[in-house]
Amino acid sequence: MVEVVRGNAFLFGPNIDTDQIYPGRFLDITDPIEIGKHAMEGVVPDFCEKFKTGDIIVASTNFGCGSSREHAAVALKAIGIGAVLADSFGRIFYRNAINLGIPLVVCPNIDKHVKQGDILTVDITTGNLVNETTGITIKAQPLTGYVMSILQNGGIKSLIKSQYGQ
Amino acid sequence: MHAIEKILAKAAGLSSITTGEIINCKVDLAGINDLYLQTILSFYEMGGKKVFDPKKIIVFLDHYAPASTIAQAENQKQFREFCWDQGIDLLMDIDQGVCHQIIADKGLAQPGMVVVVTDSHTTTHGAFGAFGTGVGATDLAIILMTGQLWFRVPEIIRINLEGQLPKGVYAKDIILDIIGKVGADYAVYKAVEISGSVLTQLSVSERMTLCNMTTEMGAKASYIQPDEITFSYLKERASQEYEVFTTDPGYQYTADLTFDVSELKPQIAAPHSVDNVSSIAQFIGTPVNQAYLGSCTNGRVDDLAIAAKILKGKKIHPRTRFIVVPASKSVLLEAINKGYVQTLIEAGATFVTPGCASCLGTHEGLLAPGEVCITATNRNFPGRMGSNKANIYLGSPAAVAAAALEGEIVNPAGYLNEER
Numbered sequence: 001m002v003e004v005v006r007g008n009a010f011l012f013g014p015n016i017d018t019d020q021i022y023p024g025r026f027l028d029i030t031d032p033i034e035i036g037k038h039a040m041e042g043v044v045p046d047f048c049e050k051f052k053t054g055d056i057i058v059a060s061t062n063f064g065c066g067s068s069r070e071h072a073a074v075a076l077k078a079i080g081i082g083a084v085l086a087d088s089f090g091r092i093f094y095r096n097a098i099n100l101g102i103p104l105v106v107c108p109n110i111d112k113h114v115k116q117g118d119i120l121t122v123d124i125t126t127g128n129l130v131n132e133t134t135g136i137t138i139k140a141q142p143l144t145g146y147v148m149s150i151l152q153n154g155g156i157k158s159l160i161k162s163q164y165g166q
Numbered sequence: 167m168h169a170i171e172k173i174l175a176k177a178a179g180l181s182s183i184t185t186g187e188i189i190n191c192k193v194d195l196a197g198i199n200d201l202y203l204q205t206i207l208s209f210y211e212m213g214g215k216k217v218f219d220p221k222k223i224i225v226f227l228d229h230y231a232p233a234s235t236i237a238q239a240e241n242q243k244q245f246r247e248f249c250w251d252q253g254i255d256l257l258m259d260i261d262q263g264v265c266h267q268i269i270a271d272k273g274l275a276q277p278g279m280v281v282v283v284t285d286s287h288t289t290t291h292g293a294f295g296a297f298g299t300g301v302g303a304t305d306l307a308i309i310l311m312t313g314q315l316w317f318r319v320p321e322i323i324r325i326n327l328e329g330q331l332p333k334g335v336y337a338k339d340i341i342l343d344i345i346g347k348v349g350a351d352y353a354v355y356k357a358v359e360i361s362g363s364v365l366t367q368l369s370v371s372e373r374m375t376l377c378n379m380t381t382e383m384g385a386k387a388s389y390i391q392p393d394e395i396t397f398s399y400l401k402e403r404a405s406q407e408y409e410v411f412t413t414d415p416g417y418q419y420t421a422d423l424t425f426d427v428s429e430l431k432p433q434i435a436a437p438h439s440v441d442n443v444s445s446i447a448q449f450i451g452t453p454v455n456q457a458y459l460g461s462c463t464n465g466r467v468d469d470l471a472i473a474a475k476i477l478k479g480k481k482i483h484p485r486t487r488f489i490v491v492p493a494s495k496s497v498l499l500e501a502i503n504k505g506y507v508q509t510l511i512e513a514g515a516t517f518v519t520p521g522c523a524s525c526l527g528t529h530e531g532l533l534a535p536g537e538v539c540i541t542a543t544n545r546n547f548p549g550r551m552g553s554n555k556a557n558i559y560l561g562s563p564a565a566v567a568a569a570a571l572e573g574e575i576v577n578p579a580g581y582l583n584e585e586r
């Protein structure tokens with residue numbers, strides 16, 4: 001597990017739903033690489049051309065609300081998202097992303113402290129976040145408990161496989 | 167303890183639980199949709215061989231019913247083969263309809279049960295006093311393997327509905343009004359109980375509409391205390407004995423809201439979010455290219471009945487198309503028997519096979535850029551029903567049918583003679 005994530009910020013507003021993260025018309029695709037090509041396409045059609053592995057999504061409230069489609073999390077995983085930092089997350093997206101081993105960090109008012117393209121460093125175990133572009137330090141909620149053990153195992157699949165694999 | 171907590175505690179084999187605790191619950195009914203082939207892929211990736219109990223698993227081929235791309239057909243094929251291999255008898259193939267309606271038609275969601283489906287609107291089953299919640303594919307795969315899933319015991323919000331519903335105002339208007347007031351993220355991670363005297367004026371179908379739409383305020387689950395209306399609905403459908411839990415007096419809700427519906431007007435959620443709600447008066451005269459009646463929110467017999475009432479002996483506007491999607495096969499059959507299908511087709515409706523159709527923008531009635539749709543479904547996000555340059559307005563079945571008739575948004579109250 002990567003404890004300290006460093007990347008460019010891509011900024012989004014409130015209530016970015018999973019239809020925008022991954023449009024419904026591509027739901028019949030099952031190959032993760034192909035799924036990744038449509039990441040965030042409902043909001044920024046050429047997102048994948050601008051995004052570099054390890055970059056970070058920063059959003060306001062309720063990121064990932066709406067449909068339960070795991071494709072939304074699969075797409076972000078496939079493009080190598082470093083982390084998603086948001087004021088709050090839609091519940092099912094939160095579970096899906098953590099299950100796949102994507103660090104989701106709750107950080108109140110984060111969208112007010114970050115601009116598009118700022119370089120951020122976040123330690124997910126402590127919640128310490130530095131905006132290197134502005135020099136501002138922000139405290140996010142650290143990941144703990146069962147959620148952390150899922151991430152430490154590289155996602156819930158390997159965790160369950162080791163416990164229950166038949 | 168709250169009834170929801172008692173349900174969860176029983177499912178976790180615990181005598182008491184506290185808010186915020188993470189518990190492992192046994193699942194009574196686990197449902198998978200055809201969007202989620204990843205469930206089966208994750209099951210095998212995690213070393214799964216046999217599902218925990220084939221009788222507790224239900225598979226729905228509803229979102230792509232019937233398949234309109236080869237990839238969709240391939241996904242459905244793999245689902246069928248999985249069911250046959252695993253001995254899953256509850257394979258709801260493309261003739262059956264939308265998952266939540268099938269569960270309701272067959273009485274599969276009962277008081278006290280834990281129902282988990284790979285669909286966000288699983289909150290619908292709170293209408294039967296069940297704990298219904300949506301998850302993603304990998305979570306559902308864990309249930310397939312273990313029969314259990316971890317949950318955080320949620321805070322619970324109570325929403326009391328009081329007063330007398332006016333003519334032309336329906337459950338959809340009530341819930342849109344509330345979502346508009348509290349916001350799309352009000353109940354994230356929390357459960358929502360709906361109570362109050364208005365419930366006695368609402369059918370099971372309208373209660374399902376309320377519970378279904380709690381998802382759009384972020385709710386994890388919803389709950390209506392089962393009563394005579396619930397019991398008589400289930401009597402014709404459910405064979406099993408079920409246990410009805412009740413909330414202890416003095417339970418502390420995390421929030422307790424009351425809405426009086428007596429003065430409520432028909433409501434509309436305007437593009438592009440479900441909480442962008444105002445009275446329909448704001449939108450009168452907005453031209454619509456497509457009117458859409460269907461979905462797990464408002465595709466039931468009484469919804470089609472309202473549309474038939476408004477459109478009987480009339481013709482829809484020549485510049486508007488009217489797509490009607492009965493939520494399930496039983497809804498379609500009953501609507502045929504009652505003559506609603508004939509009425510609506512004569513008025514100019516286009517019927518689509520029971521299922522999700524264009525509610526989620528995959529097929530059967532997509533919108534072109536710049537088009538406007540009024541729909542009885544539950545989401546108006548950009549691109550939800552086709553082009554992300556289309557505009558989607560959410561309203562009640564009455565608002566949809568009246569707009570189909572006039573080719574623009576109108577107040578449906580004037581098109582209904584009798585009370586409600």
Ligand code: SF4
Nearest residue numbers: 264461462522525526
């Ligand atoms: S009808 Fe619409 S909201 Fe309901 S399950 Fe289908 S796609 Fe989802």
